[in-house]
Amino acid sequence: MSRISNIEELTGLYKTLEEKYLKKERYVSVCSDTACRAMGAMEVFEALKKEIESHGLEIELRIKDELVKDTGCHGFCGQGPVVVIHPEKIFYRKVKPSDAKNIVEQTLLKHEVVTKLLYKNPDTNEDIIHEEEIPFYKRQTRLLMNMNNKINPINIEDYIAIGGYQALAKALSKMQPDEIIEEMKASGLRGRGGAGFPTGWKWEDAKKHNSDIKYLICNADEGDPGAYMDRSLLEGNPHSVLEGMIIGAYAVGAPKGFIYVRREYPLALENAAIAIQNAKKLGLLGKNILGKDFSFDITIARGGGAFVAGESSALMLSIEGKPAEPRSKYIHATESGLYEKPTVLNNVETWANVPIIINKGGKWYASIGTENSKGTKIFSLVGDVVNTGLVEVPMGMKLRQVIFDIGGGISKGKKFKGVQTGGPSGGVLPETLLDMPVDYDSLTEAGSMMGSGGMIVMGDSTCMVDVAKYYVNFLKGESCGKCTPCREGLRQMHNILDRITKGTGTFEDVTLMEELAPVVATASLCGLGKSAPNPVLTTLKYFREEYEEHVKEKKCRAGVCKAIIHYEIIPELCKGCLLCLKRCPSGAVVGKKKEIHKIIQEKCIKCGVCMDVCNLDAVKVI
């Protein structure tokens, strides 16, 4: 493809590609995101290709990278690998390479559905054929994710064909930088990386400062355990992020941008690099973009994977080649950021929202969501929930709707206990808050946060003290160690929680924790330390009785804290089947066939195997 030298040429290319794209009615979309790949999506893809070739069908096989979200199942990671047949959007789940023959012969040639690959409605047990009818998708509002199932992420033509780079054309031909900023302000878009700073104001501030050079940064360092929406966007639709950045660069007057991606995201790195290359070839990046007096270039900066490097000031130092240690932000990055120059740093999802806002207008965007939280937000719904995957919903949707209507409720017959929002330093919210709207302010008020959009659902087999200890331990290890409250405070918080889970904690420990945690939250230098006590503070607030049980009764109701629990066999239920006796790795179970078994506590290593293997629920935790 040759360079596009002006806006008319881009519009012309769009028309040609759109027509060509619309003509391709039938195609098979294989979700090949990281999660689906792990489940064998590439083998499925190869098998389908081979099968189609052997029949000589004229069907274009598209690979939908990383967008496990949209195509009927893309985003429905728990059901991968997902295959969708267009234009009917027949949704096949958990497809194996051996299913390729059936899919081609039945669906593509005879227009019949392969029943065994269909998704079953868990409530009615009925087969669902079309992706849009699946409850998981039906209740979402997919502004960002809906493109993913339509395009091959590394093909810039696909993106242009579905209207990509039209927002850039509009911005460059019809809008002044200030108008773009006004549009962003009107949209009410707030940063999707966690802090929720209004994007338009950030841009305006950076534009205001005079400097020989300004920078844009896309933060793709997403380090939250269990969260992967940024990865999915960058893998599945990198051009939407690039387009957002180019528009931002024009508005702010920045000639240089960086995408900071962690090294653990190889596919995101690869797709982003290809996207940049292709955009350069077309002249959408580089000098005199679309014939205008405007130049912008993007470089990829690879992060080593430290959690703290996702903190904006630490990230900037990391790009500079220095250790990722946060610094005070009394002078904003929009005045002195990367290389001490005015810098706008936004998260992947924030950038991807920009083209939508420019296309449809800030006012339209602001019509979605709540008063202070506009638009949609992608959450990665994981944990003890039936439908795990990426869900995009309007701000303000109730937690209950997300977890139960979209997520399908709690898995494996467990009961809901809590949900942690916002990543490892988010708070754990109890059942009584399930009807709370999911927006920046409500979450913060409840002691949690939006964060980058992690949502970890916990069933009743989760011990809340153990959960707090787990996250404090994670954050303790990921603290850069620069400031005292975070480094020493988290160390002490972990010591206290360790004592409580081991049954040696006292009420003084709980009191001391209640004194220490708010200091860590107030006195720490950066967001990591300031938010780190959230899991402790919220579990203390909403699940206090569990702390008291651990301290007073040395009891863990969830049966998680090994040091204070023991296993027993209920004589009335045991039939003497020898199953647990044979599987016990430490020989702690004694008994004979058809005689009631017993656990010798001194020998028991509390691995829980006996309980897992017992078919009669005769083993219980005490």
Add this chain to the structure above:
Amino acid sequence: MINFSINNRGVTGSEGKTILQVALEAGIYIPHLCNNDAVKPYAACRMCLVEVTKKGRKKLVTACDYPISNGLEVNSNTALVQKNRKMVLELLLVRSPNSTVLWDMAKKIGVEKVRFTGQDVDDCILCGLCVRTCNEVVGAHAIGFESRGPSRVVSTPFNEENPACIACGACSVVCPVDIIPMFEHDGIREMPRWHKKAQLVRCSKCKKYFATKEELKFIKEKSNLSEEEILVCPNCRKYSFRV
């Protein structure tokens, strides 16, 4: 000049100064450990937390790197400041329980005992003054931080003797908790924390040991002084080269 207030007392400072600088000049006590005018503010120890009110909004900030502005209201002793400051010091005392500087500070701000356990770490409080002095003032870059979180330590690369260290002793002088020992004996300067032993050189005039060989080489390269000049100790230099 910028006019603002600390503890309801009017103070002035030139633009670019920090709250801590102006407070110290005005004789107002704000505890601090990681700050030294010789190096850039670092805001790591968090002892200098103060409450500022700007445009009606209150927040806790570190005085050592918060830039002053007209009309800024600073309060260095609110209940919130005290609560945070005391806890931070208590946390530092776990690390460095034998430091007289820390206990003197504790007395001043009302910390009486340490309620935490965990003295299983190095007694360095990780204020970074040694590292920053070595980098910013000396320019030898001989020591640095290693690892992160509670495992963070100050060390030479691979915790071995570093040829870049000139054994100048600046780190030892600047350490607020005095845990970087430096000895001189038999013409050798020893800094055991950095596994460093350096040969001392005698002054060409008074014949007393005054600097290490590496130190003189380093200074000579940086300063363009002659061999003759460099071998005279600071004390004798006063008389030898002054006009």
